[in-house]
Amino acid sequence: MSTSSDTTRRPAPRAASASESAHGTRLTxxxxxxxxxxxxxxxxxxxDIAPGEILTVVGSSGCGKSTLLRTLAGLLxxxxxxxxxxxxxxxxxxxxxxxxxxxxxxxxxxTLRANVELPLAVKGLPRAERRAxxxxxxxxxxxxxxxxxxxxxxxxxxxxxxxxxxxLAGAPRAVLMDEPFGALDAQTRAGMQDLLVEVLRxxxxxxxxxxxxxxxxxxxxxxxxxxxxxxxxxxxxxxxxRDRSAxxxxxxxxxxxxxxxxxxx
Amino acid sequence: xxxxxxxxxxxxxxxxxxxxxxxxxxxxxxxxxxLLTSLDIDLWLRFSQFPTVADVARAFAERLSGPDYWTDxxxxxxxxxxxxxxxxxxxxxxxxxxARSRLAEDLLGPVLEVIRPVPAIALVPVAILLxxxxxxxxxxxxxxxxxxxxxxxxxxxxRALTPVWEEAVLTMGGGRWRILASVVLPGALPxxxxxxxxxxxxxxICVISAEMISGQYGVGYRTWQDYTVVNYAGVFVxxxxxxxxxxxxxxxxxxxxxxxxxxxxxxxxxxxxxxRSARVAVTAVTAGAPxxxxxxxxxEEARDEHLV
Numbered sequence: 001m002s003t004s005s006d007t008t009r010r011p012a013p014r015a016a017s018a019s020e021s022a023h024g025t026r027l028t029x030x031x032x033x034x035x036x037x038x039x040x041x042x043x044x045x046x047x048d049i050a051p052g053e054i055l056t057v058v059g060s061s062g063c064g065k066s067t068l069l070r071t072l073a074g075l076l077x078x079x080x081x082x083x084x085x086x087x088x089x090x091x092x093x094x095x096x097x098x099x100x101x102x103x104x105x106x107x108x109x110x111t112l113r114a115n116v117e118l119p120l121a122v123k124g125l126p127r128a129e130r131r132a133x134x135x136x137x138x139x140x141x142x143x144x145x146x147x148x149x150x151x152x153x154x155x156x157x158x159x160x161x162x163x164x165x166x167x168l169a170g171a172p173r174a175v176l177m178d179e180p181f182g183a184l185d186a187q188t189r190a191g192m193q194d195l196l197v198e199v200l201r202x203x204x205x206x207x208x209x210x211x212x213x214x215x216x217x218x219x220x221x222x223x224x225x226x227x228x229x230x231x232x233x234x235x236x237x238x239x240x241x242r243d244r245s246a247x248x249x250x251x252x253x254x255x256x257x258x259x260x261x262x263x264x265x
Numbered sequence: 266x267x268x269x270x271x272x273x274x275x276x277x278x279x280x281x282x283x284x285x286x287x288x289x290x291x292x293x294x295x296x297x298x299x300l301l302t303s304l305d306i307d308l309w310l311r312f313s314q315f316p317t318v319a320d321v322a323r324a325f326a327e328r329l330s331g332p333d334y335w336t337d338x339x340x341x342x343x344x345x346x347x348x349x350x351x352x353x354x355x356x357x358x359x360x361x362x363x364a365r366s367r368l369a370e371d372l373l374g375p376v377l378e379v380i381r382p383v384p385a386i387a388l389v390p391v392a393i394l395l396x397x398x399x400x401x402x403x404x405x406x407x408x409x410x411x412x413x414x415x416x417x418x419x420x421x422x423x424r425a426l427t428p429v430w431e432e433a434v435l436t437m438g439g440g441r442w443r444i445l446a447s448v449v450l451p452g453a454l455p456x457x458x459x460x461x462x463x464x465x466x467x468x469x470i471c472v473i474s475a476e477m478i479s480g481q482y483g484v485g486y487r488t489w490q491d492y493t494v495v496n497y498a499g500v501f502v503x504x505x506x507x508x509x510x511x512x513x514x515x516x517x518x519x520x521x522x523x524x525x526x527x528x529x530x531x532x533x534x535x536x537x538x539x540x541r542s543a544r545v546a547v548t549a550v551t552a553g554a555p556x557x558x559x560x561x562x563x564x565e566e567a568r569d570e571h572l573v
Contacts, residue, residue, distance in 0.1 A: 073436050095438025105429045109451045109528035118447065119437040152530040170437055 023204035024051035025085055025096060025173035027072055032081030034067045040079050041067045045232045047225065054200075054207040054241070056221030058214055060263060063227045065210040069176045072208060073099045095122065098167035100177040105163060106151040112162045113138060113147040119170030137165040140199050157188040161195065168199060174206040182212065193219060197242050214259050218252060219244070226262055233262060316498040324498035325505070333487070341484045342510070344400070345472045348407025349465055356412045356464070357457055360419025361449060377416070385410035385467070386474045393479065403475045403483075410471035411464030415457070422456025423449055455529060458522030465518050469511045484510070 027049040035041035041064035049055050059065050070076045071083065074093040083090045085097075098119070106115045116134040125133070138147050141161040146154050151162070160180055167175055181189045193216060200207065211217050217224045222241050226234045236255060240246035299318040306312045316324075328334040359377075362369040385406050392402030430448045439447065476485030488503030 070432075073432075075432055075435065093432075093435040093438075095436075097436060099432065099436040101429050101433065104427070105433045107430055107433075107448065107451070108530075109454075109526075118434070121447075122434070122437045122439045122443055150528050152528075166433075176436075 023173060024053070024206040026051050026087070027090075027174060027206065027208070028082075028084045028087075029071075030082040030084075032071070032083060033079040034064060034071045034076065035079055036076070037079065040230075042227065042230055042232065043080075045081070047232060047235065049206060049208060051206055052204050053222045054209060054220055055223050055225060055235075056217035056238075057208065057210045057225045057227060058212065058217045058259065058263065059227030061212060064230070065212075065227055066178055068227070069099070069178050069208060069210050072174070073097050073176050075099075095119065095170050096173045098170055098172035098175050100160075100163050100167045100175065100180045102179045103156065103159065103183050104151075106159055106166070108151050111148050111150055112143055112154065112158075115151070115162060116166045116169050119166060123170065133169060134165075137169045138162070141165045141195060157184050157192065160184065160192060164196065164199065168203060168205075171203070172205055174208065175200075177207065177209045179210055179212065181216070189213075189216070196220070214256060214263070215247075218256055218259070219247075224255075224259065226259060228263060314497070316501055320498045321501040321505070324496075325502045328499075328502055333482075337482055337484050337487045338506070338510075340480075340482045341472060341476065344403050344476075344483065345407055345468050345514070348404045348472065349411050349468045351404070352408045352411035352464060352468070353415055353461060355408070356415025356460065357419050357450075359412075360416045360457075360460075361423055361445070361453070363416075364420045364423035365449070377413075381413050381417075385471045386478075389475060389478050392475075399479050399481065403472060403480060406475045407468050407472045411461075411468040414463040414467065415460040418456050418460030418463070419453060422453035422459075425456070426452045455522075455526045458518070458526065461518050461522065462515060465515050466511070469507065469514070473507055 027047075029045045029047045032045040033040050033043045034045060045068070057065050057068060067076065071078060072090075074090055074097065106112070107118070110118070113131075113134050116137055117130040120130040120133055135144070135147065138144055141164055143154075143158060143161055143165065146158060146162075151159050154162075163180065167177075181192045184192060197220070207220075209217070209220055218238055218241075220242060221238050224236050224238055225232060226236070236259070238255065239251040240249055246252050295318050301312045302315045302317040303319075304312075359373065363373055363377075364370075388406055388409060389402070392405050393399075396402040396405060426449065430452060431444055434444050434448055472483075473485035473488070476483035477489040480486040484503055484506050488500055488507075491497075491499030491503060
């Protein structure tokens with residue numbers, strides 16, 4: 001595969017200051033085998049995710065994207081190899097790595113506000129503080145007027161925005177997103193991508209974003225990882241990430257062609 | 266909208282109409298009873314010895330003015346509420362334990378499965394052997410009767426929980442107790458209340474039977490006493506009392522359940538025979554003024570609550 005001249009430069013325009021990038025976490029997999037004990041899905045994975053980076057993961061369905069994410073979250077133990085967080089072995093789930101699911105992961109008996117307050121309650125924050133912080137996050141994702149609604153009373157896009165607020169409210173050092181916009185229509189989806197970029201600004205969190213949409217992967221990611229055939233086939237740098245005007249940039253178009261053809265085989 | 270197609274498939278009865286219908290059905294039953302007994306109908310089924318509605322009403326009025334009736338009532342209610350509440354706590358706790366822990370399932374499962382088919386009322390000898398007083402024995406039997414429906418429905422409800430909810434709380438750093446309090450118990454609540462509704466029913470069956478066998482005071486004891494002295498009207502007073510008490514307590518359980526699981530999206534319930542205009546109004550409000558719509562579903566709910 002051809003590597004563009006951008007490859008050597010690690011693009012990190014999001015982590016504007018040193019203190020912000022210090023907030024993100026480094027996640028490293030070495031020669032890892034992932035899957036359920038009786039059914040390994042991906043083998044020989046070597047991946048180093050830098051603090052504050054957005055890594056998108058693409059691949060056809062069933063190729064182990066979700067497995068990779070659950071392993072990073074600490075929900076699935078490794079079958080072989082090594083996984084570390086900032087150099088220390090990663091042993092289980094924790095509040096520093098939040099997970100955003102495709103859909104229906106909000107607790108249906110809690111209002112949107114109460115859902116966003118949940119990670120803060122787990123942290124042991126006093127009620128007034130929880131309420132204030134949850135209100136701020138709901139406001140940032142544009143749900144201030146829906147705060148008192150139950151999840152099934154709002155639209156799918158609004159539910160995903162609430163999930164995003166819930167994940168970020170706990171101030172995690174990594175946000176792991178499992179096709180969070182996969183069930184939304186194209187227009188809502190583009191809006192959600194912009195919103196994601198917007199709310200991530202200033203958090204400095206490392207993001208691993210799984211999607212089956214190549215354009216989404218190329219728009220959001222600093223780097224894009226390709227999964228297929230039970231292996232991690234490539235990790236490519238994306239030129240001018242999170243820049244809507246770059247969609248016809250020649251380097252981006254070449255990368256898009258590469259990614260699509262490698263997914264096709 | 267196309268002409269000739271009716272926008273509302275079925276015109277629901279107005280509220281007053283539904284109440285009238287609900288009142289008419291027991292009234293008709295009483296009417297048939299009165300007719301059969303006062304005419305001394307003897308067609309294979311023999312109604313000639315049967316007390317008439319008027320007899321029963323007279324006996325009821327006499328009972329109400331005497332002191333024993335209220336003692337019986339409070340005794341029976343105390344027994345059933347104690348037994349039922351114990352069963353609810355124990356049943357939910359055991360159900361969650363068995364569903365969440367393989368060790369608990371292996372340890373408790375076989376014992377529970379062997380005891381479960383034994384009818385609670387067959388435990389009367391056990392209760393007499395175990396407990397120093399009849400009172401405790403009756404509570405024990407009532408509790409055992411309600412325990413199993415609660416246990417089984419809790420176990421099923423906990424096993425059926427969506428795994429994503431638990432994973433979400435795990436990745437917030439939540440531990441075992443947080444998951445229990447924030448995911449397992451609220452998520453299993455609809456199923457648990459199914460078990461509680463069944464449980465309160467079998468509790469009544471068992472408390473009355475146990476009182477008949479071994480009690481002193483209580484509605485069941487009184488009913489059996491009346492039978493032994495051939496006071497048939499008194500027997501029917503007892504039956505009516507049991508019926509009304511059973512209805513009131515199961516309605517209370519039902520209402521509490523509905524209140525606590527108000528978050529459930531009740532679509533099938535919505536489209537039943539209820540005024541469709543109410544739903545249209547709800548969606549209109551939701552679309553129009555985002556701050557207020559929470560109040561509308563409440564009145565919707567409230568309207569149905571007296572029609573349990």
